[in-house]
Amino acid sequence: GLEWTPSWVDNSGIAVTSVLSGDLVAANSSYFGVIDAALQGLDIVVVTEGWASAPGTGSLETMPDSGIESVEDLIGKTVAVVSLNSSHAIKLKDQLLKADLDPDDVNWVELPYGEVATALEQGTVDASSAVGAALAAAKNDLGTVTVFDYGSGEYEGMAESGYIMKRSFVEANPNTTAAIQCTLAESAQLALDDEETYLGELTAVFGMPPEAAKADVPPAFISGSRADALQKNADIYLNVGSIEGEFDMSSITIPMPENC
Numbered sequence: 001g002l003e004w005t006p007s008w009v010d011n012s013g014i015a016v017t018s019v020l021s022g023d024l025v026a027a028n029s030s031y032f033g034v035i036d037a038a039l040q041g042l043d044i045v046v047v048t049e050g051w052a053s054a055p056g057t058g059s060l061e062t063m064p065d066s067g068i069e070s071v072e073d074l075i076g077k078t079v080a081v082v083s084l085n086s087s088h089a090i091k092l093k094d095q096l097l098k099a100d101l102d103p104d105d106v107n108w109v110e111l112p113y114g115e116v117a118t119a120l121e122q123g124t125v126d127a128s129s130a131v132g133a134a135l136a137a138a139k140n141d142l143g144t145v146t147v148f149d150y151g152s153g154e155y156e157g158m159a160e161s162g163y164i165m166k167r168s169f170v171e172a173n174p175n176t177t178a179a180i181q182c183t184l185a186e187s188a189q190l191a192l193d194d195e196e197t198y199l200g201e202l203t204a205v206f207g208m209p210p211e212a213a214k215a216d217v218p219p220a221f222i223s224g225s226r227a228d229a230l231q232k233n234a235d236i237y238l239n240v241g242s243i244e245g246e247f248d249m250s251s252i253t254i255p256m257p258e259n260c
Contacts, residue, residue: 051219053151080111080128182260188221
């Protein structure tokens, strides 16, 4: 019985502000901006995961002749991410710190995924984060080289994005919230179990040609929430110095209904 109207947001920062302003009841977001909002005492919670980090779904790309072969080579370079507070940006900073390098020595810029291929080709950025169609375009049209895979190694399985709502709305509307949580969980499971439906949505909603949809590397959709995978976001955020003390993700995570 749930009826809703889909809406697009450009990045996680807009997702958070749109939910807090009441423009959206729920939105998909990475978790770092959500942690920031919670630490400021703002009315925000996570109601379910969206997808997890997985190999091949998102990477840092560069042109073959850039001379950039690893994260360590990013020092002094211009690096594009969709948002300065995105999971991709935080993971890169985490890797730089683990290599005893200063993330502030990188020139970080924000760039929508639709502009990635052009920016790389024109040389306005030295490397750029890319996912989905933007990643395919960079690889197929420009022959870009992968510098870093955001879903591999220690980050594989980490909670990458989830759906957020206002706590006040959740508390005032428990049945609607449960319906949203269950619908999102069921949708994630459908995407996992039914490739034909998933590919059909890529074609119908995103306008991808069938052959491009078939070549797409799907996210690791998550049906529900995993406490440890969510907590890793807060732990990494602490490591990069974006927060001053430990943060418990369970304090802003709404449990899933038991009867979905």
